[in-house]
Amino acid sequence: MLDYLRIIILMAVSTALINNMIFHYFVGLCPFIGVSRRVDMAFGMGMAVMFVVTVAASLSWTVTYYITSPGAPLSQAIYNLVYPGSTTLVDLSILNYVVYIFLIASAVQLVEMYVRKFFPPLYKAFGVFLPLITTNCLILFVCLEVAKHIGPEVARDALWRLDHTMIYAITAGLGFTIAIVIMAGIREELDHADVPRALRGPGITLVITGILALAFMGLLGMDRKLADLFAKPAENTATRLVASPDAAGQPNPAARAANQDAK
């Protein structure tokens, strides 16, 4: 249980903060620039993206795992039923992109209908954002990341299960929400500023995003430190308690030894 919590925390920190979808991977920029004028709208967009990306990533995990990845159980079983005794490995991964885009489009449609029927206030809050999400790069990017972690060439302990996929998707949406809400807050203040004519609109937004990305770069390496911290908690506390001042930055004993060698 505690182990699971560690996975969640590590994944959340690394996906939402360090490898932030906007500031590190540059995906989802169209809504980031288009819908970041007001904080409430930005928050609505972030929530809608988080919702859809979770649904779409779960769907695409299911399809990839059971049908399109090389040697997937379902397609392999059907192939063996048709050609008994054959040893060919069925690989449908060439269909991945078409399947994902189809899944995303239908997921958005489904979510839209479901929300309209059962949660009318939520539907009103999401407004036009829901249909817009179909062409959001972030959703497709998350689906592609999921596909990268499924298949025979992935190491057994690095294989993503459905729950890992959902954690990844939720934290990716969370990172997007954080970025777009920060941006909207800044842009609301920017309305009162005297921006040079040429920079008005997307120009100043991009420059501010660059500065924000610089700030987020400061978090680099945080996930590794956390992983070290989680790896050997008991030893770690001991190390930290007795550590000499110059080794305080490196809780991992191996790293500290390497550092001393280097000196």
Next chain:
Amino acid sequence: MANALPTVGQRFTNGLFSENPTFRQILGICPTLAVTYSVASALTMAGAVTFVLVCSAILISQIRHLLKPHLRILVFTLTIAVFVTIADRLVAAFLYDMSKQLGPYIPLIIVNCIIIARCEICFSKQGLVPAIGDALGQAGGHTLGLLAIASTREILGKGTWGGMSVLGDSWPAWGVLAAAPGAFLTLGLLLALVNHLTDKQAKPMWPFGALFNLLGRKRQVAPVREK
């Protein structure tokens, strides 16, 4: 509307300049920012986008009479997805290292707004020849935009252009321009430069107007209000 559709030549030049996808329409900037850390990867990306644009121009303009209004976006996206799969496999076959470097950004061409926008605006309304002219113009404009950003970032960030040394070894590489924040800063500032140079109201000496602004000198304004 029907008589006002631009001709081939107009479509082509519009795509290159007045409707430039990167600097004028600001479309498809996700891959634009992600691949411009070096000129080589930017050119690969531009080649893939050109291939997909031209192929979908040919196909969509041929089937434009069969499209149903409520299904057309889906048809566009699926068509683009098929061509992107082909482009992805081609890059993986002939430029394996580059395809490893670009990673997910080639499949992300599917949701690149440029192509869907062109399908909607031009390919589904005009015949084969204007569609291809439009595709080539937009692809050329996109390539120009990518090259401008990638050149700036690579020359200032690493001192090289396409792997060749430009600024020499003594150049203190501005690492931040080659990293993620540099992409945003470069695009933002280049956008401002283009806006300023093409601004009709900022009159004085268009090549030097931007320099004057950078140097902080006040531009001369016609003294009408001061009376």
